[in-house]
Amino acid sequence: MGNLLHNAGVCLEYYRELIREGQLRVGDGEAARCLSPLFERSVAVGEEVSLAELYPRPSPHRVFNNSLELLRGGWPTPLLKISEGPGEAYAKLEWFNPFSASVKDRTVYYLLKSVEGDRIVEVSSGNVAVALAALGNVLGKRVKIYIPTAGRYVVPLLNYLGAEWQILDVSMTVEALEHLEKDIREGAVHPNQFGNDLNFVAHLKTAAEIDWQLAALGKKPDYIIAGIGTSGHASALGFYFGVRYGTKLVAVQPRDWIPGIRRVETGMKWIKLVEAEIVDISLEEALRGVREFAKRHGLLIGPSAGAVYSAYLKNSYRGVTVLVFPDSLFKYTPLLEQLSV
Numbered sequence: 504m505g506n507l508l509h510n511a512g513v514c515l516e517y518y519r520e521l522i523r524e525g526q527l528r529v530g531d532g533e534a535a536r537c538l539s540p541l542f543e544r545s546v547a548v549g550e551e552v553s554l555a556e557l558y559p560r561p562s563p564h565r566v567f568n569n570s571l572e573l574l575r576g577g578w579p580t581p582l583l584k585i586s587e588g589p590g591e592a593y594a595k596l597e598w599f600n601p602f603s604a605s606v607k608d609r610t611v612y613y614l615l616k617s618v619e620g621d622r623i624v625e626v627s628s629g630n631v632a633v634a635l636a637a638l639g640n641v642l643g644k645r646v647k648i649y650i651p652t653a654g655r656y657v658v659p660l661l662n663y664l665g666a667e668w669q670i671l672d673v674s675m676t677v678e679a680l681e682h683l684e685k686d687i688r689e690g691a692v693h694p695n696q697f698g699n700d701l702n703f704v705a706h707l708k709t710a711a712e713i714d715w716q717l718a719a720l721g722k723k724p725d726y727i728i729a730g731i732g733t734s735g736h737a738s739a740l741g742f743y744f745g746v747r748y749g750t751k752l753v754a755v756q757p758r759d760w761i762p763g764i765r766r767v768e769t770g771m772k773w774i775k776l777v778e779a780e781i782v783d784i785s786l787e788e789a790l791r792g793v794r795e796f797a798k799r800h801g802l803l804i805g806p807s808a809g810a811v812y813s814a815y816l817k818n819s820y821r822g823v824t825v826l827v828f829p830d831s832l833f834k835y836t837p838l839l840e841q842l843s844v
């Protein structure tokens with residue numbers, strides 16, 4: 504299930520055709536295997552699937568029967584017009600996801616739905632940890648998280664959610680992966696946000712959601728600006744909109760360190776599938792972006808969102824630009840105190 508994009512990218516070809524044409528006749532078992540996780544149902548050979556099925560179905564009255572319904576019925580997350588440059592810009596506010604208040608609810612929802620077993624182990628220094636602990640509770644799975652030192656600030660949240668955790672003396676999430684092996688040998692399942700293609704697939708749906716929102720305004724994006732950690736959301740958005748409209752992807756990496764995002768050369772799977780302009784942003788610039796956004800719009804965006812916003816302000820983007828803001832500033836207050844910036 505996690506290796507959808509292997510086999511010489513067969514699945515990508517089906518996704519490409521679906522996105523380009525808006526529909527696709529499922530020709531064989533391979534196509535059905537690739538499309539089923541995207542559509543979250545068993546897609547049958549011979550049926551015609553439509554991109555429109557991936558569009559959100561928001562709850563008009565915002566009354567929900569349980570917290571999973573709150574996640575899915577809460578989509579689309581807001582798209583906020585923030586135009587400041589020569590073109591039009593919209594910010595996708597992903598902290599409106601209810602579990603981790605971040606874009607990672609989407610990834611984790613897809614990952615957890617696919618894994619069997621009731622014990623989960625993962626490495627994360629932030630939003631994935633919180634989303635896994637929270638959704639694990641809802642789906643009846645026990646969760647253990649290994650946390651690199653920089654991710655200490657999520658520990659109180661994991662404690663309240665009742666997840667197990669262990670801090671590791673490593674600086675990056677990827678370096679901690681080897682510590683999982685013992686748990687895996689003892690029967691825990693590792694969803695693997697860094698390698699599981701469902702991370703990418705989850706965000707093809709995020710892309711369809713943004714497409715649906717912009718289409719209501721009669722628009723399509725010329726640029727997507729997004730930060731890269733696993734590269735799941737930036738790559739999927741870049742892929743979807745690149746195929747559909749020739750949209751350009753601007754991928755934001757930290758010059759030094761920014762929570763949630765990493766430099767491309769530290770190794771990430773999906774960014775290789777798309778063409779992207781890579782932009783370096785320092786922590787100082789990212790936090791200046793946070794301040795600037797707060798001053799202009801009154802909203803406290805997270806540091807990686809600040810990096811995305813800072814990348815946007817550096818350039819005069821024409822046409823329509825979509826900026827993805829993965830989370831808000833609230834869970835970073837312990838970090839901000841340490842940084843004294």
Ligand code: PLP
Pocket residue numbers: 605607629630631730731732733734735736737762763764805807808829830
């Ligand atoms: N920003 C924040 C705050 C995150 O938590 C993450 C991922 O954990 C990202 C950006 C990067 O997202 P992705 O892993 O989809 O590249």
